[in-house]
Amino acid sequence: MILILGGGLAGLSTAYYLRHLLPGVPRLVLEKEPVPGGLSRSRRVDGFTFDFTGHYLHLRDPETTAFVEELTGGRMMQVERRAYIHSQGARLDFPYQANLHGLPPALVAKMLLDFVEAAKSPLPARPEELPFGEWARRVFGDGIAEGFMIPYNTKLFGCAPDELTAEWVSWAVPRPDLAQVVHGALGLKNAGMGYNPRFRYPQEGGIGILAEALAERVGDDLRCGASVVSIDARERRVVLQGGEVLPFEAVVSTLPLPYLLQRVRGIDGCPGLGMTLAEMAGALRWSAVIDLELGVDRPGIADGAHWIYFPDPELPFYRVGFPSNVARSLAPAGCSSLSVEFFHRPGTPLPPTDSLVAQARAGLEAAGILRSADRIVCAEAALLDPAYVLFDPRRTPTVEAAMRRLNGAGIRSIGRFGAWTYSYMERALLDGRDAAAAIAAERLA
Numbered sequence: 001m002i003l004i005l006g007g008g009l010a011g012l013s014t015a016y017y018l019r020h021l022l023p024g025v026p027r028l029v030l031e032k033e034p035v036p037g038g039l040s041r042s043r044r045v046d047g048f049t050f051d052f053t054g055h056y057l058h059l060r061d062p063e064t065t066a067f068v069e070e071l072t073g074g075r076m077m078q079v080e081r082r083a084y085i086h087s088q089g090a091r092l093d094f095p096y097q098a099n100l101h102g103l104p105p106a107l108v109a110k111m112l113l114d115f116v117e118a119a120k121s122p123l124p125a126r127p128e129e130l131p132f133g134e135w136a137r138r139v140f141g142d143g144i145a146e147g148f149m150i151p152y153n154t155k156l157f158g159c160a161p162d163e164l165t166a167e168w169v170s171w172a173v174p175r176p177d178l179a180q181v182v183h184g185a186l187g188l189k190n191a192g193m194g195y196n197p198r199f200r201y202p203q204e205g206g207i208g209i210l211a212e213a214l215a216e217r218v219g220d221d222l223r224c225g226a227s228v229v230s231i232d233a234r235e236r237r238v239v240l241q242g243g244e245v246l247p248f249e250a251v252v253s254t255l256p257l258p259y260l261l262q263r264v265r266g267i268d269g270c271p272g273l274g275m276t277l278a279e280m281a282g283a284l285r286w287s288a289v290i291d292l293e294l295g296v297d298r299p300g301i302a303d304g305a306h307w308i309y310f311p312d313p314e315l316p317f318y319r320v321g322f323p324s325n326v327a328r329s330l331a332p333a334g335c336s337s338l339s340v341e342f343f344h345r346p347g348t349p350l351p352p353t354d355s356l357v358a359q360a361r362a363g364l365e366a367a368g369i370l371r372s373a374d375r376i377v378c379a380e381a382a383l384l385d386p387a388y389v390l391f392d393p394r395r396t397p398t399v400e401a402a403m404r405r406l407n408g409a410g411i412r413s414i415g416r417f418g419a420w421t422y423s424y425m426e427r428a429l430l431d432g433r434d435a436a437a438a439i440a441a442e443r444l445a
């Protein structure tokens with residue numbers, strides 16, 4: 001039996017590919033929730049369809065694109081991104097650094113001069129090792145760093161950006177050249193920058209239709225309501241909450257890496273690093289997110305924006321999405337939906353929905369998104385914990401040591417939280433494919 005721990009996209013994809021590569025070998029996905037899909041599932045409430053914050057598909061790999069199209073049978077549409085930044089009362093196009101027009105002119109002038117000044121000093125050979133705040137100052141200059149990069153990431157990650165390294169930014173943060181920064185400062189458009197200028201999203205049903213279609217293909221190989229509490233690598237068995245024991249010959253885990261490290265039995269710490277598995281788990285940091293999904297009794301909210309980033313510290317949320325502006329079907333006629341994201345300290349409980357709604361409402365009115373007459377007709381709060389892996393200087397050596405240890409014991413740890421990285425839905429599908437291929441190659445060798 002091959003056990004797959006977690007039924008998000010990575011776990012479901014592993015089971016799907018195993019079914020094709022090793023058809024005679026039994027496999028089982030164990031998912032603790034009553035439904036599969038993990039972060040990429042959707043729920044339907046009072047005529048609204050809510051995802052767990054905006055989940056938009058950025059497909060780069062032709063094989064995954066074909067796979068997703070085949071799974072969802074032509075139900076995906078292509079969407080041109082409409083993303084903005086709300087700062088100092090102005091709405092700027094995304095990305096901030098290439099669209100400064102709209103900010104106070106004296107500030108824009110300082111940002112341009114600082115950008116030019118920063119470009120005079122070359123970056124070190126391994127810029128990803130710089131503290132994030134310093135990286136932002138050296139790449140964009142102090143003005144842009146202080147206007148957006150530093151305050152936004154402080155809000156998102158809940159720590160000083162210099163506690164983090166710049167390792168995660170390489171694909172996520174667009175790097176305009178001087179001409180683009182000058183054009184953007186003068187109000188000339190820099191369209192299509194960054195990793196997500198276009199994305200795919202279902203016309204109906206929310207992002208969850210992808211995981212639902214995959215779960216259908218996985219069929220009986222999926223068991224929901226099965227929470228894994230320990231994995232014994234020596235005895236080769238998994239224990240579920242309630243005491244049931246399941247033997248395995250191979251295991252693929254998509255559980256959060258710190259959780260896995262705390263629950264693996266039968267392997268020692270990593271002598272090279274001088275850390276036990278529990279100590280490795282303790283060295284990994286992350287942030288949680290509160291996802292507050294709102295339904296409002298007014299159509300066409302936020303002038304059609306898909307999402308807006310909020311770097312200013314006075315507003316309590318760091319990003320607000322407008323899902324019904326992406327797919328009209330996500331809200332009933334005459335209504336709009338909003339997805340309000342707040343940083344949250346990991347391991348602390350979700351505050352009552354009423355207090356979150358009150359905070360969100362005050363901030364949304366201050367930002368000119370909600371009007372006092374708007375009625376919130378539906379509110380659903382969820383805690384995403386973990387949500388973002390923190391790339392601090394200990395993260396990469398710890399993850400590498402942990403992976404060597406786990407792989408040596410026959411445990412593959414994949415997916416956003418299994419690999420303990422900053423990744424996305426396409427990567428989760430590819431992780432599953434690659435894990436299945438590696439298991440098949442081992443067995444057929």
Ligand SMILES: Cc1cc2nc3c(=O)[nH]c(=O)nc-3n(C[C@H](O)[C@H](O)[C@H](O)COP(=O)(O)OP(=O)(O)OC[C@H]3O[C@@H](n4cnc5c(N)ncnc54)[C@H](O)[C@@H]3O)c2cc1C
Pocket residue numbers: 005006007008009010011030031032033036037038039040052053054055056057058226227228229254255256289384386387388414415416417418423424425426428
């Ligand atoms: C705020 C936010 C916004 C995002 N937006 C996007 C986006 O726009 N586009 C994009 O491509 N990606 C986005 N992502 C990333 C995307 O959600 C993930 O990359 C993807 O869903 C990860 O899939 P996964 O299977 O690796 O993990 P998960 O979806 O976390 O699946 C892991 C599964 O394991 C289960 N599990 C946990 N513990 C146990 C246990 N003890 N026993 C059994 N089961 C357990 C969980 O219930 C879950 O179903 C976003 C992520 C966040 C946090």
